Amino acid sequence: NAGVTQTPKFQVLKTGQSMTLQCAQDMNHNSMYWYRQDPGMGLRLIYYSASEGTTDKGEVPNGYNVSRLNKREFSLRLESAAPSQTSVYFCASSDGGAGNTIYFGEGSWLTVV
Amino acid sequence: RKEVEQDPGPFNVPEGATVAFNCTYSNSASQSFFWYRQDCRKEPKLLMSVYSSGNEDGRFTAQLNRASQYISLLIRDSKLSDSATYLCVVNRAAGNKLTFGGGTRVLVKP
Numbered sequence: 001n002a003g004v005t006q007t008p009k010f011q012v013l014k015t016g017q018s019m020t021l022q023c024a025q026d027m028n029h030n031s032m033y034w035y036r037q038d039p040g041m042g043l044r045l046i047y048y049s050a051s052e053g054t055t056d057k058g059e060v061p062n063g064y065n066v067s068r069l070n071k072r073e074f075s076l077r078l079e080s081a082a083p084s085q086t087s088v089y090f091c092a093s094s095d096g097g098a099g100n101t102i103y104f105g106e107g108s109w110l111t112v113v
Numbered sequence: 114r115k116e117v118e119q120d121p122g123p124f125n126v127p128e129g130a131t132v133a134f135n136c137t138y139s140n141s142a143s144q145s146f147f148w149y150r151q152d153c154r155k156e157p158k159l160l161m162s163v164y165s166s167g168n169e170d171g172r173f174t175a176q177l178n179r180a181s182q183y184i185s186l187l188i189r190d191s192k193l194s195d196s197a198t199y200l201c202v203v204n205r206a207a208g209n210k211l212t213f214g215g216g217t218r219v220l221v222k223p
Contacts, residue, residue: 033211035213040121040215041215042117042200042213042214042215042216043157043200043213044213045210045211045212048210058210090156090157101147101159101162102159102202102211104156104157104158105156106155106156107154107155107156
């Protein structure tokens with residue numbers, strides 16, 4: 001069972017380069033999320049999409065853009081990478097209700113040099 | 114003040130012992146509460162939801178105290194495999210935006 005799949009798993013970027021993190025879920029979930037996790041900071045929400053066709057900013061959206069391509073896919077783009085964006089990125093999905101479980105992808109380790 | 118706060122630990126626990134730790138939340142409108150477990154370099158996974166009356170799942174017991182705005186997790190008869198970071202997660206119904214605590218690290222030692 002795939003669940004939430006995100007690519008790439010590891011990436012090294014130079015400052016100023018752009019890249020897109022891809023995420024897909026096969027659970028027919030309405031809501032999808034992008035989080036970043038830094039040591040001592042916990043998981044912080046970058047952007048989320050409550051349903052297909054909608055996206056909203058989370059706690060730390062600056063420097064990122066997202067696209068909810070369809071119900072399955074939610075991509076995160078870094079237009080001009082900065083060292084401060086070195087982090088572990090997790091994509092997640094849920095059915096959308098307040099009490100529903102959120103499922104995470106395995107994470108993408110991004111280093112910006 | 115952070116919306117969800119946890120003691121980062123680590124809690125060093127002898128195998129077979131009981132360990133408990135709390136998580137405080139600042140938004141009284143919070144409606145749903147969860148404990149997630151995260152192993153080193155892995156994604157978080159749901160451990161258990163936290164219900165108003167408290168709930169138990171095997172060796173794990175979760176409690177919610179709305180008056181004091183905290184949730185707790187107790188692990189009985191700790192196993193080496195319980196070593197992980199435990200994330201407290203709080204959800205406000207509006208917008209369904211989950212807020213994560215920074216995690217409490219638990220190390221179970223022989």
